[in-house]
Amino acid sequence: MTTLKSRLHEDLTAAIKARDEVRSATIRMALAAVTKEEVAGKEARELSDEEVLAVLTSESKKRREAAEAFTDGGREEQAARERAEGAVLEEYLPAQLTDEELTALVDEAVAEARAGGAEGPKAMGAVMKLLKPRTAGRADGKRLAAEVKRRLS
Incomplete structure (x- = not known):
């Protein structure tokens, strides 16, 4: 059983080999957020899949909010980038409820x-x-x- 974190690492390697800049940058950022969460607190620990999922959900929400802010500010190029990063993160999240x-x-x-x-x-x-x-x-x-x-x- 592959963990979500190891899947992120494998996908990062694939994205780098495919020279997919948005995908590799987004996965790097997600892994950095996971690592930051792992070393937060009194002692370092390995996050469970649920905790990694919570970090990815939070990062996805940040992308949505940033895209809205950039759109409101008339900076469509940055908004498009945030939406593209959000789309990459959504692939790792469970389907939203109808x-x-x-x-x-x-x-x-x-x-x-x-x-x-x-x-x-x-x-x-x-x-x-x-x-x-x-x-x-x-x-x-x-x-x-x-x-x-x-x-x-």
């Missing part, structure tokens, strides 16, 4: 929270706590929170 799947998961979590005594807008924290592990890497937090808020109000 709106229907997300709604079903939110409804389920809201029902569980109600069964546990949490009602109305105050239940937001309880519902999000239930949903986070179920949607890890498959739905943006902002999108998730918006759907939960819509369901609770």
Whole structure:
């Protein structure tokens, strides 16, 4: 079983050999972020696939936000580069949940929270706590929170 990190290393080698500049630069940046996370804290450690996935999700989100900022600033060339890097990172992430799947998961979590005594807008924290592990890497937090808020109000 290959780990996500070793897959990144193999893909980096392939991208360098293919002289794919965007792909190799993006994978290098992703591996640097993984390494930075591994040495953060009191002692160095090897990240699990879930932790590597969390780092890649975070990097992907940064690319999306940067692309939006560059587009808003009229710097389309940089925005295109950020989108290209984001597309490379998306290949390593699980497929995003469809709106229907997300709604079903939110409804389920809201029902569980109600069964546990949490009602109305105050239940937001309880519902999000239930949903986070179920949607890890498959739905943006902002999108998730918006759907939960819509369901609770």
